[in-house]
Amino acid sequence: MTMDRRRFLALGGLSLSAMMLEACNSQGPAGAKGILRWFERRNEGVERFLTSHTRIDAAESGKLAGRAMPSYFVSPRVPVWDAAARGPWALEVSGAVSRPLRLTLEDLAKLPSVTQRVNHYCVEGWEAVTQLTGVRVSTLARLAGARPDAGYVDFQSFDSGYHESWDLESATHPQTIVAYAREGRFLNPAYGAPARVHSPVKLGYKNTKYPTKIVFLPARNGGYWSDRGYEWYGGP
Amino acid sequence: MADPKPKPRHHWIVRATHWVNVVALTIMAASGLRIFNAYPKFARRGESFCCWPWEGTPIPAWLTFGGWLAGARTWHFAMMWVLALNGLVYLGFVYLHGEWRDLVPRRRDPRDAWEMVRFYLFVRADHPRQGKHNALQKGVYFAFPIIGALAVLTGLAIWKPVSLGWITSLFGGYAWARYWHFVVMLTLVAMSVAHVFMVFAVDPQSLRSMTTGGYDESRSPEALDARPFHRRRDPVMKISRPAPPSPVMAGSGGEGREMEIAGDRSEPGARDADGATAVIEDDPREEGR
Numbered sequence: 001m002t003m004d005r006r007r008f009l010a011l012g013g014l015s016l017s018a019m020m021l022e023a024c025n026s027q028g029p030a031g032a033k034g035i036l037r038w039f040e041r042r043n044e045g046v047e048r049f050l051t052s053h054t055r056i057d058a059a060e061s062g063k064l065a066g067r068a069m070p071s072y073f074v075s076p077r078v079p080v081w082d083a084a085a086r087g088p089w090a091l092e093v094s095g096a097v098s099r100p101l102r103l104t105l106e107d108l109a110k111l112p113s114v115t116q117r118v119n120h121y122c123v124e125g126w127e128a129v130t131q132l133t134g135v136r137v138s139t140l141a142r143l144a145g146a147r148p149d150a151g152y153v154d155f156q157s158f159d160s161g162y163h164e165s166w167d168l169e170s171a172t173h174p175q176t177i178v179a180y181a182r183e184g185r186f187l188n189p190a191y192g193a194p195a196r197v198h199s200p201v202k203l204g205y206k207n208t209k210y211p212t213k214i215v216f217l218p219a220r221n222g223g224y225w226s227d228r229g230y231e232w233y234g235g236p
Numbered sequence: 237m238a239d240p241k242p243k244p245r246h247h248w249i250v251r252a253t254h255w256v257n258v259v260a261l262t263i264m265a266a267s268g269l270r271i272f273n274a275y276p277k278f279a280r281r282g283e284s285f286c287c288w289p290w291e292g293t294p295i296p297a298w299l300t301f302g303g304w305l306a307g308a309r310t311w312h313f314a315m316m317w318v319l320a321l322n323g324l325v326y327l328g329f330v331y332l333h334g335e336w337r338d339l340v341p342r343r344r345d346p347r348d349a350w351e352m353v354r355f356y357l358f359v360r361a362d363h364p365r366q367g368k369h370n371a372l373q374k375g376v377y378f379a380f381p382i383i384g385a386l387a388v389l390t391g392l393a394i395w396k397p398v399s400l401g402w403i404t405s406l407f408g409g410y411a412w413a414r415y416w417h418f419v420v421m422l423t424l425v426a427m428s429v430a431h432v433f434m435v436f437a438v439d440p441q442s443l444r445s446m447t448t449g450g451y452d453e454s455r456s457p458e459a460l461d462a463r464p465f466h467r468r469r470d471p472v473m474k475i476s477r478p479a480p481p482s483p484v485m486a487g488s489g490g491e492g493r494e495m496e497i498a499g500d501r502s503e504p505g506a507r508d509a510d511g512a513t514a515v516i517e518d519d520p521r522e523e524g525r
Contacts, residue, residue, distance in 0.1 A: 027304070028301065028302070028311060040310060042317075043313050052399070055398055056398075056401075060280075062283065063282065064282070065281045065282040068282030069281055119397070119398075124305065125274055125394075125414065128281035129280065225306075229310070231309065231310070231313075236395070236396060236398050
């Protein structure tokens with residue numbers, strides 16, 4: 001009797017692991033997708049609960065990343081705004097707002113700015129300390145008169161359609177800025193020129209570079225990497 | 237003394253949480269290694285890191301799980317709840333049901349652990365007396381939830397370095413927290429590997445006790461003087477041996493667990509013949525050993 005049960009368990013265990021191995025590629029069984037999605041939404045609830053405008057990133061001491069900061073874009077070559085063909089670059093603030101804006105780089109530079117020394121957290125696991133100068137997204141939201149139903153913000157770019165949408169709470173965090181200078185110099189094309197969205201409260205891939213539009217929305221609008229399997233929330 | 241339906245060595249909740257832990261911990265470690273491979277160093281950009289000799293060397297892909305970074309992250313951030321919840325169920329049960337008495341360190345554990353080391357190194361011939369677990373086992377089983385809690389804390393520190401920045405600074409900042417998370421994982425893996433090795437090399441019966449609960453005390457490592465791949469006594473033969481200097485209680489199980497070792501020995505003095513019902517006080521074993 002005990003032998004039977006033991007053999008049953010051994011055989012059962014063996015066939016179960018064989019089934020699992022069969023169903024698994026290196027990404028795990030395909031049937032787990034729904035469960036993983038469910039967990040991601042639950043995690044998002046926890047993360048939104050933990051995020052607050054009073055939780056401020058404090059960059060550690062030590063030197064700034066400087067040129068050790070990796071540059072990143074999805075186009076095959078460094079995206080450069082072609083002013084001759086497209087006219088001068090401008091950042092549009094639109095969507096669920098009462099006063100849509102269109103800001104050239106000069107307009108942006110005239111607005112009240114902040115210079116902050118912050119961490120940059122990459123989804124890959126590295127971190128860099130850098131200093132950025134720019135205009136708070138909350139300032140832009142106030143200027144444009146974002147409507148109360150706008151719970152989400154989509155940051156769109158001219159980098160081959162790259163965009164990422166955020167929750168309003170993170171977008172209007174005091175450390176979320178549209179930066180036009182890094183470590184004392186205007187951005188160069190590899191780092192997002194003429195401007196980039198930056199915040200320590202979102203992972204690097206959420207921080208759209210080369211932005212052209214900031215669209216306030218009543219619903220989320222996915223994103224380049226969020227649509228490809230990375231967490232939509234993506235906030236440290 | 238033959239009980240038709242003996243009490244299982246491990247309560248079913250302990251057995252269930254053990255196997256959930258095996259699956260969850262394996263997936264957590266393997267997906268974590270895949271996440272690590274996206275940036276297989278600890279240095280902050282533009283700086284160097286003092287304390288990891290293999291900066292930049294990725295983990296072999298066959299040890300990783302998740303396929304790609306996003307896949308590994310979704311697995312890691314889902315399984316973390318399973319692992320943590322499972323750990324809480326186990327700890328809560330062990331606390332409420334009294335099994336903690338078999339695991340909590342006692343004053344003479346260091347000496348007993350040293351005796352176990354001497355036994356494994358063939359310095360001492362006979363297996364030291366023990367309760368449900370020997371002192372080395374006890375130490376590992378007791379440390380496991382503590383190191384597990386450190387894994388949770390260091391994990392939170394690198395998952396939420398802004399929202400939970402106070403935890404991150406507790407571990408010396410993001411890069412260091414990531415390092416400690418890795419070191420904690422290595423410790424858990426090393427303990428698990430040693431544990432599995434000892435199961436197969438010393439006490440294969442425990443595999444049964446952790447699935448169906450059945451365990452034959454007359455074939456325990458203590459009864460057989462078993463070391464890794466080596467035992468001094470044959471389980472089927474009844475061998476008498478001279479009585480130890482003083483009679484010693486065999487059991488230290490909580491909840492009045494009955495040890496039935498004595499029935500298998502022809503030597504009446506070897507163990508307490510009265511069934512050795514051990515009710516734990518501070519030190520289960522008597523002095524003068």
